[in-house]
Amino acid sequence: MKIAVCVVVAPSTDTKVKIGADGKTIDMSDVKLELNAYDEFAIEEALRLKESTGDGEVVLFSVGSPATIKEEIRKGLARGADRAVILDTDTTQLDSSAVAALLTGEIKAFEPEIIFMGKQSVDYDSAQVPSQVAAAMGWPVVTKVSSLAIEGGAFRAEREIEGGVEVVEGTLPAVISAEKGLNEPRYPSLKGIMAAKKKPMEEKAAEAPAPVLVIDCLELPPPRPEGKIVGEGPEAAAKVVELLRNEAKVI
């Protein structure tokens, strides 16, 4: 089975955000990059699917600048993906629709039966690329999947909703976006890390279409007002309740 996984390399989740000099982008000096947290689940699910069907190919697709993302993408290969394709483009003006357009073009040529992605990228939190790619492919999409079973050409997916779990049934080909909990991603083995050094990583120059969602400026959230320690131990409880009622007026 041919399986595509879209992965993005993004600032690690403990990054302290500083706004760049242009007021529109993040200052990327001192920022540590990582494979997007949700994409780890996407890769793992793809590997398990390949293992369960006994044959096939797992290919990673990423839009970005090879110089900055290559090392992180290689970690995906170390886990067991077969090869990677990096679509090399200027990332300063990219939005989800541009990323999706580039991915769709490339993935179509690969002709996979399923595309795995993460629920959202942890940088701009847009959660749009999976639906964009699905719409462009004319495929169904199930987002935020936390459990997946595939048999023959059919799948059964679960997604958590407010106060319950939706059970979605459908047929392949489809786009699946992964929520935390879909699986327990493996660590790369030493053998995997060695093997990844020789796995193909193709870099292709790509021209991104103009964005449709444009950032005019970034601001930092207003700091929360200095809090206060009301007291120590159970004696403070009544005081807090009194403040919530009379000062904060939330109860």
Add this chain to the structure above:
Amino acid sequence: MSVLAFCEVRDGRCKKAAFEAITAAKKLAADLGGSVTAVVVGHNIQDDAKKLAAWGAERILAADHEFLALYSTGGYGRCLVQAVELAQPKAVIVPATIMGKDLAAWTAAKLGVPLASDCTEFKVEDGALRVRRPVFAGKALAWTHGEGEPFVLGLRPNTMAAEEINPGGEGSVEPLPLTFDPSTIRAVVKEITGGDKGDLDVAEAEIVVAGGRGVGGPEGFEPLRELAKVLGAAVGASRAAVDAGWIDHAAQVGQTGKVVSPNLYIAIGISGAIQHLAGMRTAKVIVAINKDPEAPIFKVADYGIVGDLVEVVPALTEAFQKALA
């Protein structure tokens, strides 16, 4: 010219987020100069659809069909696309609930128009619509605009209070007939499970009582549940508590969990890691209980209690009980 509001229905009833979407649409329509059209998708929804006039809907479109009783991205999406074609709106407001996020992304993609998901503020300047949305898990806020119309806006629940402007008002409902064959929709929701516990969801609750590693184990959540019951609150958790298997993942608040903006957030035995703060720093009021006076959670808490949660939580429950009696 109009602003279209998607009104989410679950179990045959409009959700609070639907009324918030209409209120937001109303404000936007006033600034842009236009009217509000509401669209409802579901089955046996006529009664609720009519009543949307009370919240400010001037035109009401309803796709009411057996096939639409349960959600499908392709089915609901096609209905929303149809409503857009009919209403020709300048903007479409979709609640950024779990259904709304999925629906908005597919619909914007299908229409080839911009989507700003999870917006917390809008403004119209010289006729141009700009929206603000949190990025980097709320560590920064981005003012954005869209190239292309309609501009689809995901509205984060609880950021705009719904206003019933015409209580008891009813409007006439225009049917949206199905324009597609249901058998062509290849992925559909078959059932919803696990909703019978009646647990309030953290993302929708006005008060959240959250526990972390400090609660010590699954049974450590019991006193928190009692406190939540007194307050009519939902129970949330840090990732440490979820990863330990003490509570369901659905309760996780934070960067890889849910983002919540309740009126009151009570963090109990939670240290206040940056990824946890990402999920709750927009709460209106934060109370923290922690035995470590240096815990970072106290930096964002409006009111802090230093102490052992085993003693403090029951005392707090009792104090709330007295106050609310």
